[in-house]
Amino acid sequence: GIQVEQSPPDLILQEGANSTLRCNFSDSVNNLQWFHQNPWGQLINLFYIPSGTKQNGRLSATTVATERYSLLYISSSQTTDSGVYFCAVGRSTSYGKLTFGQGTILTVHP
Amino acid sequence: EAQVTQNPRYLITVTGKKLTVTCSQNMNHEYMSWYRQDPGLGLRQIYYSMNVEVTDKGDVPEGYKVSRKEKRNFPLILESPSPNQTSLYFCASGSLRGQGIWETQYFGPGTRLLVL
Numbered sequence: 001g002i003q004v005e006q007s008p009p010d011l012i013l014q015e016g017a018n019s020t021l022r023c024n025f026s027d028s029v030n031n032l033q034w035f036h037q038n039p040w041g042q043l044i045n046l047f048y049i050p051s052g053t054k055q056n057g058r059l060s061a062t063t064v065a066t067e068r069y070s071l072l073y074i075s076s077s078q079t080t081d082s083g084v085y086f087c088a089v090g091r092s093t094s095y096g097k098l099t100f101g102q103g104t105i106l107t108v109h110p
Numbered sequence: 111e112a113q114v115t116q117n118p119r120y121l122i123t124v125t126g127k128k129l130t131v132t133c134s135q136n137m138n139h140e141y142m143s144w145y146r147q148d149p150g151l152g153l154r155q156i157y158y159s160m161n162v163e164v165t166d167k168g169d170v171p172e173g174y175k176v177s178r179k180e181k182r183n184f185p186l187i188l189e190s191p192s193p194n195q196t197s198l199y200f201c202a203s204g205s206l207r208g209q210g211i212w213e214t215q216y217f218g219p220g221t222r223l224l225v226l
Contacts, residue, residue, distance in 0.1 A: 001169065033215065041220055042217070045214045045215040086152065086153060088153070096166065098155050098168070099155070099169060100145075100154065102151075
């Protein structure tokens with residue numbers, strides 16, 4: 001099956017810093033999503049981004065499908081950004097099937 | 111309010127006793143999916159459904175069953191639970207604007223299951 005690797009596994013920031021999270025995948029995909037799980041366990045879908053760039057407030061994401069990676073940018077980080085960030089990918093042959101990376105644990109200190 | 115609900119939220123059971131975790135969404139979404147989350151293993155998809163009566167396996171379907179008889183409900187059935195199914199389970203739903211464009215996935219609050 002498709003392999004998904006996220007880096008770094010852990011990231012510690014001071015409030016106000018910027019960060020970049022990376023998601024590498026082993027095969028061509030046409031479904032790529034980023035998720036955030038807050039410290040209370042709630043999961044939120046951040047982006048659907050199989051290619052190109054999207055922005056939502058302080059968060060943006062870029063996927064370079066031909067090179068099999070995606071980046072999630074967090075600018076001016078806040079303590080509420082803490083939690084785990086997952087990327088998940090899927091192929092056109094099994095469109096609804098999603099394989100997740102292991103996640104990046106982000107801690108933002110005040 | 112748009113939401114995905116799961117019941118029960120917490121469950122302790124014994125090996126072999128059949129159980130069902132219900133999942134319901136009120137957004138008329140075509141897509142629904144079940145995931146399990148385990149320490150060190152992240153999130154893994156169990157089953158998903160692209161629409162009523164259409165279900166397919168995710169990465170870890172063994173030991174689980176699902177059904178999609180109506181659009182809003184997608185129950186997860188453990189016919190004979192075993193301790194290795196102790197986990198945190200999430201249900202999600204999403205809307206597909208045609209083959210290739212996703213709307214946001216919405217997640218339920220999670221069900222924490224302990225199988226003794």
